[in-house]
Amino acid sequence: MHNQTPALDNHLADLDLVKINAELAGKSAQDIIRWAIGLDRRTITTTTFGDHSAVLLHMVSRIQYNMKVLWIDTGYNSSATYRFANKLINNLDLNIDVFTPLITTARLNVMMGGIPDVDDPLHEEFTQQVKLEPFKRATDTLKPEVWITGIRKDQTEFRKSLEIVSRTKEGFIKVAPLLNWSEQEMDAYLAEYQLPNEPDYFDPTKAHETRECGLHTKF
Helix, strand or coil, rough: CCCCCCCCHHHHCCCCHHHHHHHHCCCHHHHHHHHHHHCCCEEEECCCCCCCCCHHHHHHHHCCCCCCCEEEECCCCCCHHHHHHHHHHCCCCCEEECCCCCCCCHHHHHHHCCCCCCCCCHHHHHHHHHHHHHHHHHHHHHHHHHHHHCCCCCCCCCHHHHHCEEEECCCCECCCCCCCCCHHHHHHHHHHHCCCCCCCCCCCCCCCCCCCCHHHHHC
C-alpha cells in the first residue's frame, strides 16, 4: 500500500544500536539531538504541550530551525494547555503539524459516556480513537525515518527499561535525548531560558502520570 511507512534504507537499518547507545550515554541532550539530525533523514519531533514540553521544543528549534513538530491533539486538552500550545508555537516559531481524532470529542462523549475509566473495557477503544489512530495516520502521512521524543525514565516504570536510541515496531529510529534527565534538570532548563510550562496537563488516555498511554508500547 502506498501510504505505509517505508522501510528504512540500509544505512539506518544496519545501525548498531548497542554501540550507539554506549557512545551517546555520556553525551548532552543537545549532542544527542545533533547526532539524530546528522543521520540526514526525514526527522520529526513530537509534543503533547504538557509538563516540561518546552525543554525539548526549545532545544530542537535552536539546533535545527523549522523541524517538523507533530502534535496529536486528542481534543480533550484543557483551556490552559491550548493557550500554552499557542504561546510556544508562536514564541518558538514551530513548524507544527496537528493530527486529531477522526471522531469528534462530542460524539465520543456520547458514544462512551465521557472519558472511560482505565478499568472500563471501552478505555482501550477510546485510546485507539484519540491517540493511537491519529499517530499512525500521522506517521503514514509524514513518513518519518527518525523520531525525536521527550520521554524520560523517571516518568513511568516502563520507560526505565528504554534506551536513548531504539528502533520502533513501525521501523523508524526513535531518539530520546532527555531520557536520563531528572525533573530538577528539566526545571533548571526552563528557568535558565525563561520558558513557560504547563504542569496541569492531563492526558485522558493515561488517567494518571505514571501510566502509559500506549504510544511508546505499541510503536
